[in-house]
Amino acid sequence: MAPDRGESPDYQSISTPPSTSRPAEGSGSTAELRRRRSDARRFIASHASEGQNFTVRGILVGLGVGLVICFSNMYFGLQTGWISSMSMPASLIGFAFFKTLARHLDLPFTPVENVLVQSVAGSMGTMPLGCGLVGVMPALNYMLKPEEQGPIILSLWKLILWSLGLCFFGVVFAVPLRRQVIIREKLKFPSGTATALMIGVLHGKEATVDGPISQTTSRDSSVQEEGTESFSDIDERTADVEESGKSQTSSWQSKVRLLIISFAISGLYTLATYFFPILRNLPVFGFTLAKSWLWTxxxxxAYVGQGIIMGPATTTHMLIGAVVGWGILSPLAKRRGWAPGPVDDWETGSKGWIVWVSLGIMLADSVVSLGNIAITPLIMHPGHYLADLRSIITSRNWKSFLRLRSAKTGGNYAPLREEVSTPLEETRLSSQEYPALSEEEIKALPEPDAPPEHLVSDRTVWIGLVLSILFCIASIRVVFGALVPFYAIIIAVFMALILSIMGVRALGETDLNPVSGISKLAQLFFAIIVPQSNKNSVIINLVAGAVSEAGALQAGDLMQDLKTGHLLGAAPNAQFWGGVIGSAVGAVVSALIYRLYTSVYEVPGDLFEVPTGYVWIKTAELVTGKGLPMMAWQWATGAAIIFTFSTVVRIMGTGKRWHPFIPGGIAVAVGMYNVPSFTLARAIGGLVNWYWRSYRQKEETLIVVLASGLVLGEGVMSIVNLLLASASVPHL
Structure with a gap:
């Protein structure tokens, strides 16, 4: 997955346009807060009960869009390790599909059904990474040495079983975390919020981070007070609605048109690269640098599009990693004799040598960043957590462990009644419900939640969690047999659950799900508990890391979707089951696509170098004490020390103007272990993003749609190239 998107826009500043109506006499800020909470409660209750929350047509369209994303992510994942859930384009494609068929639909396509389509598509599309098929599995299949009990080639049914075993427990585990991070703490989840805003605009509604607000629920206080309205006002309002409808139609049509055009251009270029392979590696710095040092x-x-999505800060940090790794360290290692083999050799060349330095950076960044997320709340507010923990132990109500009270919010969540009352009744009830609360206390209250019948029941969560964990353990045991002992599988699963909490919190606060760092922490932990004398230590290490990565990825992705759904009033249980269906289908499809690509193309090879596979295997060798190249340990340690301090500075500078100028460890490491050709293209995309958003001060949505079309165009057209390669069509 993309390590970062750079500086995300401050979505907390996005809100509905201020009302032009005059406030009712005697209304104060406290009354306004109560009214807004009542609006939010009514909005969620009305939309959560819509029949379109969970539909067969929504599931099928979501699976269709997810299939496209799945192919795309497998293609790019095997090339560089990058994947994306494509939430915004999935929402736009689903909207365009149903909008085109609007005349033939018995029921209208609503925002909550749009959320379902996006949730299914996203959960299915991320399975190539979630099932370890772009990193761990290639490492086991092609990079594991005989002395490490490799290589391990799985049959198709075992590959599918492995994928299914990893795809459920993270989805189920996200549900009990939802109430804490979305309802109580109100974490912003920038991508989820942005997707909600786009869906709201497409359907003529608006959503804010302060709560889901519908244009239809906003009321003119002067009308409420006087109860009358002139015909001229009605005519003006009707004209405004008609004009707004035309504007919305033009908006979504222009976005779809942009998506199609960028998709087509990128697809045609991808087809051209099959017949002219030189287009993939242009020697822009001269033939000497291209041949001797891989600078092409x-x-x-598509990679320009990835750079646009990542943003200028992240792509600049990647470029720094490429310059340091391939421009300085690679020639140094070659000339000093530390990497005597060919530069592009992963074992004896400088290409493999600099990976060790990137691993040191990744481990340092992961430990510091995730440690900060885990420890900071305990340091800042120890009393709250200790009191709750003492209460849980005393009452033995262990399921409340996932709902430890946050210091940000003082009470429980605000459930909705089954019946939705009138606006005046809601306002009166709100006043009665919190009669003694001040304005500040009302602000601190958590957002209203969906009605109980539209939440996932505790019974479903705990039964599902137990069954998914048991299925994961059983599937790994069947696939690997005695190579991975039971105790290691069990520890890996429960460690994945703990690390998933850290990943979800990081995603909610920074829009970054540090799955690569989480997997490295798991590998580091298993290097401690599994003795180096165990001949299966590398395999155990890889499997444990894959389980942790899968749990964190799935929990984080579903949480983004749940944030989108909450802002638009979608039923959480519909999203949950949509995520389960998408993950299950995605696991099977991803296994089939992986087998298809690896049977047609050489892996690792010119097209699919699978750098993340080498990162996985070398991390396992590093932490299990295997032999390292000359001077690799010293340079990796030095880099880890430097980025330990830089990560601390970066954390301290969060929200400050100079924060983007402090290199992010993961981004620098990615720039090191990927060849420069990909990083340079991403840097161009980052520059385009900067020009559009910072220089021209334009909205991000259009450029994200453009970038998504570029990425999907190459991903889908790669299927055509796959067919051409399988038919042995010659290159020109």
Whole structure:
């Protein structure tokens, strides 16, 4: 997955346009807060009960969009390790599909059904990474040495079983975390919020981070007070509605048109690269640098699109990693004799040598960043957590462990009644419900939640969690047999649950799900508990890391979707079951796509170098004490020390103007272990993003749609290239 998107826009500043109506006499800020909470309660209750929350047509369209994303993510994942859930384009494609068929639909396509389509598509599309098929599995299949009990080639049914075993427990575990991070703490989840805003605009509604607000629920206080309205006002309002409808139609049509055009251009370029392979590696710095030091440019429009999505800060940090790794360390290691083999050799060349330095950076960044997320709340507010923990132990109500009270919010969540009352009744009830609360206390209250019948029941969560964990343990045991002992599988699963909490919190606060760092922490932990004398230590290490990565990825992705759904009033249980269906289908499809690509193309090879596979295997060798190249340990340690301090500075500078100028460890490491051709293309995309958003001060949505079309165009057209390669069509 993309390590970062750079500086995300401050979505907390996005809100509905201020009302032009005059406030009712005697209304104060406290009354206004109560009214807004009542609006939010009514909005969620009305939309959560819509029949379109969970539909067969929504599931099928979501699976269709997810299939496209799945192919795309497998293609790019095997090339560089990057994947994306494509939430915004999935929402737009689903909207365009149903909008085109609007005349033939018995029921209208609503925002909550749009959320379902996006949730299914996203959960299915991320399975190539969630099932370890772009990193761990290639490492086991092609990079594991005989002395490490490798290589391990799985049959198709075992590959599918492995994928299914990893795809459920993270989805189920996200549900009990939802109430804490979305309802109580109100974490912003920037991508989820942005997707909600786009869906709201497409359907003529608006959502804010302060709560779901519908245009239809906003009321003119002067009308409420006087009860009358002139015909001229009605005519003006009707004209405004008609004009707004035309504007919305034009908006979504222009976005779809942009998506199609960028998709087509990128697809045609991808087809051209099959017949002219030189287009993938242009020697823009001269033939000497290209041949001797691998400095080429891959002008792939998809990688430019990835750079646009990541943003200028992240792509700049990647470029720094490429310059340091391939421009300084690679020649140094070659000339000093530390990496005597060919530069592009992963075992004896500088290409493999600099991976060790990137691993040191990744481990340092992961430990500091995730440690900060885990420890900071305990340091800042120890009394709250100790009191809750003492209460849980005393009452033995262990399921409340996932709902430890946050210091940000003082009470429980605000459930909705089954019946929705009138606006005046809601306002009166709100006043009665919190009669003695001040304005500040009302502000601190958690957001209203969906009605109980639209939440996932505790019974479903705990039964599902137990069954998914048991299925994961059983599937790994069947696939690997005695190579991975039971105790290691059990520890890996429960460690994955703990690390998933850290990943979800990081995603909610920074829009970054540090799954790569989480997997490295798991590998580091298993290097401690599994003795180096165990001949299966590398396999155990890889499997444990894959389980942790899967749990964190799935929990984080579903939480983004749940944030989107909450802002738009979608039923959480519909999203949950949509996520389960998408994950299950995605696991099977991803296994089939992986087998298809690896049977047609050489892996690792020119097209699919699978750098993340080497990162996985070398991390396992590093932490299990295997032999390292000359001077690799010293340089990796030095880099880890430097980025330990830089990560601390970066954390301290969160929200400050100079924060983007402090290199992020993960981004720098990615720039090191990927060849420069991909990083240069991403840097171009980051520059385009900067020009559009910072220089021209334009909205991000259009450029994200453009970038998504570029990425999907190459991902889908890669299927055509796959067919051409399987038919042995010659290159020109």
């Amino acid at each position: 440019l891959n002008p792939s429009l």
